[in-house]
Amino acid sequence: MPRTINRAGVALLPLLLLVATGCSVGPSQRPAVAYHDSEQQVAPAPQPPKPQPVPPLGTAPNDSLNWQDCTEQTRSEVGSLPPGMTFSCSRLLSTLDAPEAPERGTARNSLIRTGSGRVPLVVVGDVDGEPGTTFAARLATQLPQEVRNTYDIIGMDRRGTGESEAANCVPQQQxxxxxxxxxxxTERADLDRLLESVLAASQECLLKLDERLQAYDTWRTASDLEELRLELGVPKLHAIGRGEAGRLLTTYAERYPGGVGRFVIDGAPDPTRDSMGQAEHQAQTAEQTFDVFAADCVSRRCPLGPNPRQTVSDLVERTRQTALPGPGRQVPAGLVTRGILQGLADRNSWPALAEALTAGNRGDGTELAEFTAPLVTPQGVNPPWFDGDLITGCNDTTLRVPPQRSSEIAQDWTSRFPLFGGIAAQHVVWCGSWPVPQQPLPAPRRTDLPPIPVITTAHDPKTLALGTDHMADELPTGVLMRWQGAGHGAITRSTCITDAVSRYLVRGVVPTEGMACPE
Structure with a gap:
């Protein structure tokens, strides 16, 4: 059954705090008993389902989608392509399933495909990152040749992102x-101004999207993946999910266990913590990753000097008062901080990030603006990332933080996480005026799934390694792998991890539990 959400009506609900109260009577913990000839006998306990073996690759799909060449458009988005690599694009029609019209309506998802293996391998990424089609295309150019020869790599723009009926609804000013x-x-009066901007953005999205607003979430995106499997005509869905998309794959597994093929999760939010705990985790891991960036910067004698943290902290403090000039818009402290976070996600971008911060110290925000441009402004056919992140993030969580707590959280987190605690605290209060879903996303509990490799990255600015460890622990068939490197996601960045993932996807060789790969 689809999740249901209280009817939003014509205006958003007021700021609420979700308080869990009351008790319920759970099932008896005593063993089942049977009576026979007046003698009490203990019935044997049912055996839990056994983990499934690694699924076979399957045969070439009976594909009913209409694919059209889109190589040149893809080249313009991801840059140079390997010789001979081509791309085709299509649209997937699935059920919108809005709370006000369950199991009705149509959702349209944009798809991309490349490869020569004919067996589909679906790639999904973070909802707050580049569109899934772009991410999949970029990843495909870097995957081992044996993966591209075995599979067709398929990317999908998640609901409300990219070209999947994008939630391009927030006014540019907000x-x-x-x-x-x-x-x-950290002051309540200041944070109230932020909440007013978020409320204005939320109301505008409700007006523009109407019933579609509450249909953009991870629960329903899992049903899009199932519809994609059916349209491809394959018995099992093979997939890679990076970062927050790891939760999408576990949600799919809980809803459609029979469709789970060879899944790989490359970083994931901690399933044992709520959205506030996950935001706190992100602030913590971003600080740790920045320290690795700073040490790397010093070792390269980069222009940020002997103490990059202090240099950057001073830059943020200055831009709180006077924003940097940028190309067509200013770059205030919030965008400086978010630009750093974006740059930390890809270690190959660290030299460029150092140069951008150095330019910022000289009073030029042009290069820093490039890091944050996808968040704020359209990039070609793709809308700003912020809108889809706001909507899906708020639809996915039942947590609502009242305004009176915003100052308390901001004071605590900016004290403990000086660079990134503030923006993490702001994320938590974004959803205060949002309709509350009646149930959270399901926890990963299925025991009858195939082995699922779960990869942690030691210094990932978006997903704390400990949180991904918890995902591997909570997932009954999870197989933990660790990379000691830095950046968001290990596949294609670590040769060791990539080779192990390739062996699993292509030959079904399950990685060794707890295997660790050096930086």
Whole structure:
């Protein structure tokens, strides 16, 4: 059954705090008993389902989708392509399933495909990152040749992102105000101004999207993946999910266990913590990753000097008062901080990030603006990332933080996480005026799934390694793998991890539990 959400009506609900109260009577913990000839006998306990073996690859799909060449458009988005690599694009029609019209309506998802193996391998990424089609295309150019020869790599723009009926609904002024907001603001009066901007953005999205607003979430995106499997005509869905998309794959597994093929999760949010705990985790891991970036910067004698943290902290403090000039728009402290976070996600971008911060110290925000441009402004056919992140993030969580707590959280987190605690705290309060879903996303509990490799990265600015460890622990068939490197996601960045994943996807060789790969 689809999740249901209280009817939003014509206006968003007021700021709420979700308080869990009351008790319920659970099932008896005593063993089942049977009576026979007046003698009490203990019935044997039912055996839990056994983990499934690694699924076979399957045969070439009976594909009913209409694919059209889109190589040149893809080249313009991801840059140079390997010789001979081509791409085709299509649209997937699935059920919208809005709370006000369950199991009705149509959702349209944009798809991309490349490869020569004919067996589909679906790639999904973070909802707050580049569109899934772009991410899949970029990853496909870097995957081992044996994976591309075995599979067709298929990317999908998740609901409300990219070209999947994008949630391009936040007015530009509110988008810039929310993302550029002072990352060190801790006073209630200041934070109330942020909440006013978020409320204005939320109301505008409700007006533009109407019933579609509450249909953009991870629960329903899992049903899009199932519809994609059916349209491809394959018995099992093979997939890679990076970062927050790891939760999408576990949600799919809980809803459609019979469709789970060879899944790989490359970083994931901690399933044992709520959205506030996950935001706190992100602030913590971003700080740790910045320290690795700073040490790397010093070792390369980069222009940020002997103490990059202090240099950057001073830059953020200055831009709280006076934003940097950028190309067509200013770059205030909030965007400086978010630009750093974006740059930390790809270690190959660290030299460019150091140069951008150095330019910022000289009073030029042009290069820093490039890191945050996808969040704020359209990039070609793709809308700003912020809108889809806001909507899906708020639809996925039942947590609502009241305004009176915003100052308390901001003070605590900016004290413990000086660079990134403020923007993490702001994420938590974004959803205060949002309709509350009646149930959270399901925890990963299925025991009858195939082995699922779960990869942690030691210094991932978006997903704390400990949180991904917890995902591997909670997932009954999870197989933990560790990379000691830095950046968001290990596949294609670590040769050791990539080779192990390739062996699993192509030959069905399950990685060794707890295997660790050096940086």
């Amino acid at each position: 988008r810039e105000q929310v993302l550029g907001f002072d990352p060190r603001a």
